[in-house]
Amino acid sequence: MRIPFGTLAYIGALASFAAPVAAETVTSPDGRISVELDADGEGIPFYSVTRDGKPIIAKSNLGFNFIDADPMRRNFAVVASTTASADDTWEQPWGESRFVRDHHNELALTFEEKDDTPRQITVRLRVFDDGVGFRYEFPEQDHFKTANIAEELTEFNLAEDATAWWIQAGDWNRYEYLYTETPASAVSTAHTPITMRFADGTHVSFHEAALVDYSGMWLRRMQGTNFRAQLAPSPRGPKVVRDTPFHTPWRSIRISGDAAGLYESNLELNLNEPNRLGDVSWFTPHKYIGIWWEMHLDDSSWASGEKHGATTENAKKYIDFAAEHGFRGVLIEGWNKGWDGNWFGNGREFSFTEAYPDFDIEEVTRYGAEKGVRLIGHHETGGNIKVYEEQLEEAMALYERLGVDAVKSGYVADAGGIIADDGKGGETFIWHDGQENARHHLKVVEVAARHRIAVNPHEPIKDTGLRRTYPNWVSREGARGAEYDAWGSPKNQPDHVPTMVWTRLLSGPMDYTPGVFSLEGRGAEKADIPSTLARQLAFYVVIYSPIQMAADLPENLAKYPAALDFVKAVPADWDQTHVLAGSVGEYAVIARQDRGSDAWYIGGVTDENARDVSLTLDFLDPDAEYVAKIWADGASADGLGEDRHAMTVTTRKLRKGGTLDLHMARAGGFTVQLVRSGE
Ligand code: NOJ
Ligand code: CA
DSSP states (O other): OOOOBSSOOOOSSOOTTOOOOOOEEEEOTTSOEEEEEEEOTTOOEEEEEEETTEEEEEEEEOOEEESSSOOBSSSEEEEEEEEEEEEEEEEOSSSSSSEEEEEEEEEEEEEEESSSSOOEEEEEEEEETTEEEEEEEEOOBTTBOEEEEEEEOOEEEESSOOEEEEOBSSSTTTTOOOOEEEEGGGOOEEOSSEEEEOTTSOEEEEEEEOOOSSOOEEEEEEETTEEEEEEOOOTTSSSEEEESSEEOOEEEEEEESSHHHHHHOOHHHHHSOOOSSOOOTTOOOEEEEEETHHHHTTSSBSSSSTTBSOOHHHHHHHHHHHHHHTOOEEEEOSOBTTOSSOOTTTOTTOOSSOBOTTOOHHHHHHHHHHHTOEEEEEEEOTTBHHHHHHHHHHHHHHHHHTTOOEEEEEOOSOTTOEEEEOSSSSEEEEOTTSHHHHHHHHHHHHHHHHTTOEEEEESOOOOOSTTTTOTTBOOOOOSOOTHHHHHOSSOOOTTHHHHHTTTGGGSSOOOOOOOOTTOBOSTTTTOBOSOOHHHHHHHHHHSOOSEEEOOSOHHHHHHOHHHHHHHHHOOSSEEEEEEEEEETTTEEEEEEEESSSSOEEEEEEEOSSOEEEEEEOTTSOTTOEEEEEEEEEOTTOOTTSSOOOOEEEEEEEEETTOEEEEEEOTTOEEEEEEEETTO
16 A cells, blocks of 8 residues: 655654654545644644645644643654554444444654753654544653643644634533634634534534543634644643653544535544453443433422432332333432532532432332333532542442443533542542543543443543443533523523534534423423424434433323334434534434444434425435335424424335435424335
8 A cells, every 4th residue: 555655754763863854744545635744943843734735724833831841842853753554444332333444644753852851752643534633642761751731732723714613611611501603713712622614615623532641622712713722720730740651632633525524534433542341242222211301390309308309119100111112221310318408519428329218229220120121320429529439339339239231420510620539638629621530530431341331421521532442431411411401591502403413422422311302491481492392303313322311201201102102213323324414503414324223214403494405315225115204393393483392204115316305493303214115
């Protein structure tokens, strides 16, 4: 295979006396994306990116500030260069596609300071057809032993202004914001993934992969369209503390000619390490219900007393409903001690093993097992990871003994308000996305894996593709989910999900908890949720997660049998995924093939505008005829109006290449199930 580098200078082992190496350019396997990596006249390491010759990222500097050492920023020379290429296809144990192709060209340049006590840093760069990833590697070396990183100076210097979709970083509500659409030149400090579209339709999304033992990266606009990494803070002073040798997470840039390509990219998964857990067939993708929405409606409480939701009796009612309708799991929140009083940002009273007196966990799990239903465990921490880590082992062991193989956790605390052990037995306050909490999440994932338990954190650290390495990290929240439709002000707006598809959801699965059939929020006024009934169904296809909740109260789910039929049928694990149509912030139509059968499912959602879409089904098997069952907004349906429940369910026969013309009401949507005739 041709390795498409400009000047290729290979120096095997690092040699401090090595002569400077010339500028390097590496291109994607299809030759369209080209990245230059070099040190400039002042010895500042930099990179730049073009696609089809058009600048995407102009010259962008690389480097670090430390709290106790000179910056690594200028006075470097390139002393070594290695190249590699890969074209592998690997299999996901579960996912939105079964097989993932990792096809890239790699270049690693080692930069060395031009002085008497030179420090070295390597930048490893991988260029794929759908984007670019690079990371810093700090080799073992004589003149640099510990990196006390004050700031990472990585720049992302956008070559021209663009439209950006983003949420603010460093603000109190972590990742739970409605997205803002502005020119890139008007962004302040944003979380990743942040997505941008140039005037010519090129889509770019910035994120990171394999966030391990490091602080999460925010993007801060410095000037014009020049962005720079800003690491999540730490109370210690340095944002990251690591001994050499170590490497940073990958900084990733998805690049695509259209919105569909941006979504279909697996860039961050490809930049993560392969599965370290081996056989994880003990995790089964599934759907679940839970003692959950009733608390968000304030019909019952997490706290003990009169209104306590998590009682043995109530749990059995949910288990009965789950058994009747084929839901594998029942989530029960508020069964354990610690919910009385103020647990938010506190969590000091939580016990993860002791139940309130009106909840008999042995009996509930026994009853569930008898009915073929699993309890889904819950560990709300109130953001107190000190208390949680002290009990982690016994908490997971209890669930394992009771046959609980999935646990939802929660870190409800304001940003910067996570309580951690200060190393002396006292408390220190850290960030949800700082280095210390990145460590915490992986610790939980590893302990859970030993107990064959899958985890689903809410108020989590962002997803950076670690599910590839730790496939028991199955889902997370990390954005505004359906709970905001109960009590949020405002509720999730119609453009929220069509924006998330191309921002938050690029990073991985989300436990959005769809399926609120009542379309009513909490309180006496039961404020309208901006959605049609058909849209709630579309979420099961559009928002990927291997665990999907049917969030509403059982009696509300039962009130809409045609909708419930769809939720019962829709898979939670897929063989392949294609975006059929869409535009960031406006609408999304996604087709996925069931991993367990040949059936296809299509989901579509729109923003505050009604929309007609015409879909050509060119992905179907040419030799088969399919029965298409369509759940669509009825003629009178209006997700922002009076009639939000009008829904039609129709069937017709279709073949490959056939077309489907579908209408979506304002804040509406649709789903289609395509099953081979005769099956
Ligand atoms: C916030 C979570 O997102 C929600 O799902 C959960 O019910 C509450 N925290 C309580 O743990
Ligand atoms: Ca939340």
